[in-house]
Amino acid sequence: MKAYLGVDVGSVSTNLVIMDENEEIIEEMYLRTQGQPVRAVQSGLKMLGEKLGQKITIAGVGVTGSARSLTAVLVGADAIKNEITAHAVAVSKMVPGAQTILEIGGQDSKIIIMRDGIVIDFAMNTVCAAGTGSFLDHQADRLLIPIEKFGDLALKAKNPVRIAGRCAVFAESDMIHKQQLGHSTEDIVAGLCEALVRNYLNNVGKGKEILGPIVFQGGVAANVGIRDAFEKAFNQELIIPKHYNVMGAIGCCLLAREATRNKPTSFKGWKAAEYDFRPTSFECKGCPNLCEIIQIHENDVLVARWGDRCGKWSNISVKVG
Amino acid sequence: MKVTFPIMGNSYIAFKQMLEDLGHEAIVPPMPSARTMTLGTAHSPEFACIPFKILMGTYLEAIEKGAELIITSGGHGPCRAGYYGVLHQKIIEELGYNTKVMVFDSINMGFKEFISNLNYLLNSGKSSWWRLIKVYKAIWDKLMALDEIEILSHQIRPYEIEKGRTSKTYDSCLEVMDQAKTKSQIAEAKEACFGLLNEISQDVSRKPLKIGIVGEIYVQIEPYANLDIQATLGEMGVYSKRGIHLSEWWKETTHQTNNEEEAIKAAKPYLDQMIGGHGILSVGETILHSSHGYDGVIQLAPFSCIPEIVAKGILTQVSRDYGIPVLTIFLDEQTGKAGMETRLEAFIDLLYQRRQKRLEGAVS
Numbered sequence: 001m002k003a004y005l006g007v008d009v010g011s012v013s014t015n016l017v018i019m020d021e022n023e024e025i026i027e028e029m030y031l032r033t034q035g036q037p038v039r040a041v042q043s044g045l046k047m048l049g050e051k052l053g054q055k056i057t058i059a060g061v062g063v064t065g066s067a068r069s070l071t072a073v074l075v076g077a078d079a080i081k082n083e084i085t086a087h088a089v090a091v092s093k094m095v096p097g098a099q100t101i102l103e104i105g106g107q108d109s110k111i112i113i114m115r116d117g118i119v120i121d122f123a124m125n126t127v128c129a130a131g132t133g134s135f136l137d138h139q140a141d142r143l144l145i146p147i148e149k150f151g152d153l154a155l156k157a158k159n160p161v162r163i164a165g166r167c168a169v170f171a172e173s174d175m176i177h178k179q180q181l182g183h184s185t186e187d188i189v190a191g192l193c194e195a196l197v198r199n200y201l202n203n204v205g206k207g208k209e210i211l212g213p214i215v216f217q218g219g220v221a222a223n224v225g226i227r228d229a230f231e232k233a234f235n236q237e238l239i240i241p242k243h244y245n246v247m248g249a250i251g252c253c254l255l256a257r258e259a260t261r262n263k264p265t266s267f268k269g270w271k272a273a274e275y276d277f278r279p280t281s282f283e284c285k286g287c288p289n290l291c292e293i294i295q296i297h298e299n300d301v302l303v304a305r306w307g308d309r310c311g312k313w314s315n316i317s318v319k320v321g
Numbered sequence: 322m323k324v325t326f327p328i329m330g331n332s333y334i335a336f337k338q339m340l341e342d343l344g345h346e347a348i349v350p351p352m353p354s355a356r357t358m359t360l361g362t363a364h365s366p367e368f369a370c371i372p373f374k375i376l377m378g379t380y381l382e383a384i385e386k387g388a389e390l391i392i393t394s395g396g397h398g399p400c401r402a403g404y405y406g407v408l409h410q411k412i413i414e415e416l417g418y419n420t421k422v423m424v425f426d427s428i429n430m431g432f433k434e435f436i437s438n439l440n441y442l443l444n445s446g447k448s449s450w451w452r453l454i455k456v457y458k459a460i461w462d463k464l465m466a467l468d469e470i471e472i473l474s475h476q477i478r479p480y481e482i483e484k485g486r487t488s489k490t491y492d493s494c495l496e497v498m499d500q501a502k503t504k505s506q507i508a509e510a511k512e513a514c515f516g517l518l519n520e521i522s523q524d525v526s527r528k529p530l531k532i533g534i535v536g537e538i539y540v541q542i543e544p545y546a547n548l549d550i551q552a553t554l555g556e557m558g559v560y561s562k563r564g565i566h567l568s569e570w571w572k573e574t575t576h577q578t579n580n581e582e583e584a585i586k587a588a589k590p591y592l593d594q595m596i597g598g599h600g601i602l603s604v605g606e607t608i609l610h611s612s613h614g615y616d617g618v619i620q621l622a623p624f625s626c627i628p629e630i631v632a633k634g635i636l637t638q639v640s641r642d643y644g645i646p647v648l649t650i651f652l653d654e655q656t657g658k659a660g661m662e663t664r665l666e667a668f669i670d671l672l673y674q675r676r677q678k679r680l681e682g683a684v685s
Contacts (some may be wrong), residue, residue: 084667207637
């Protein structure tokens, strides 16, 4: 059976999806990147290969996420796309008619405005991580609440407290202050959810025309507390797609199918999971910029190089000497 | 005297010659780099904007090379940049250097000071006003030629077949221009550079998107401050035109042209007063770009720049009214290009889809 592989390597999670030709999701995988994108991608590839390697033939590969260039080298990608486009492509297939996409991941959050199936506006967080999953993770940790229970707890709140949401540092000191005053944990947790939503809307969503249907996706969409706070803010229900936390990877499958319509795939095969990928780096002393050059070796052969501002090293035939 | 000046794009080539022709030793600061940024941030107030920090670093690097006088320009209306010269001077003094900062404000902001600054520059270089007029003519040609060459490079880059060829050719053009000193040499060098750029093999079947770049002057002009956005766009196959080039700025300041007035007039329904810096121009130019058939606009703003923040708020409405997508990029100390590339790629995808849709609409 022909199938497509989509890989989304973000700062917090590495997601892999296998989709068949009828756009059915055969397998989805959500792994922690833990600062080691090479290992995360290879272990995902290994698990998929063992499970499905006999049954399917990969006809196309798409990659996205902040580590997309690296991932493209690891797996051999046919489509390399930014996260905005990948998410929008997935939504226009999975939730036809959607006009707004709220996407909150580990380190970044974005809003995508769509009309008639195409992106007309978007924004990504720039200032700080206060509106993202990492912030919630960190605060849950501080309150000794498992992140999975965070949302349910928020729903039990009677009087959510107001917590400053502008910046993670302000929010944290404000939260501690409220704890010391004796507010209940439920009220504080609900207050945090509201603060995150307020921050998101004032920052990422500022000036955007948010119309329904609104789709909410990314890892944070699992948090019912946040979902509730958004629904209150918009006064309407949000759509959370079935595969909400791997939508970027799904978009990649669709993009991979598009990219391989008239050409064979560049997929390196399941065996790429066993390859020895070794990143090395050196500081270029050619000018005062002192660029940090990254080199990727595949089984001792140099296969990619980047990080230079001037483009001198990106050409891999240049010798380092 | 050893005289230096800020680095802003390719203009250093003209300024260097001007100082030399007026009898000074020109100290060309190193091109802004990670080191400039490190020096600049270490000696600047944390809340200052990125142009201030890069200039601070540039001045300190020029002082290391022996600069005794720094020539710079002033600000524009209610914007912090108007105080930057004073503050830079104070920091330089506190660090124990004797180097002076000389600020040339627009001639209509203070005719007397402008003239007395010039007088000082001429006397200390043992040059006359006659000499200045002669030098000025050549330098003016050079500045304009440099801008024309840069603009041509941005026009050609989206069509280049070998990625990076235009940037390489452009670099050699700058060397050619640096050698040209007299009016006739400058004219010849300009033609030679046009020839070099036009020789680049191009795929003319491409239909590049057109993006207008608006925003604060320094981050628009200096590629180090904007992560080389115009070359990056060009290599992504996009033609970009920025709102301001130094020769144009000079024409405006000396009232030879009134493009600024046109932009200010266009902005009027949204903003009827100067808000400092280039805020009002960001609004007006976006409207003009829209009526000139541009596909989109990118606003470049130093992080915490009030005029550009105000403009950003207004651009939301302009974008809706005129149906022109606007992407705002705030620039600060970050050197990682990945974040910007992601936004640019997504923005370009958006513009292509819109264009596609418009074309389909035209057919049906």
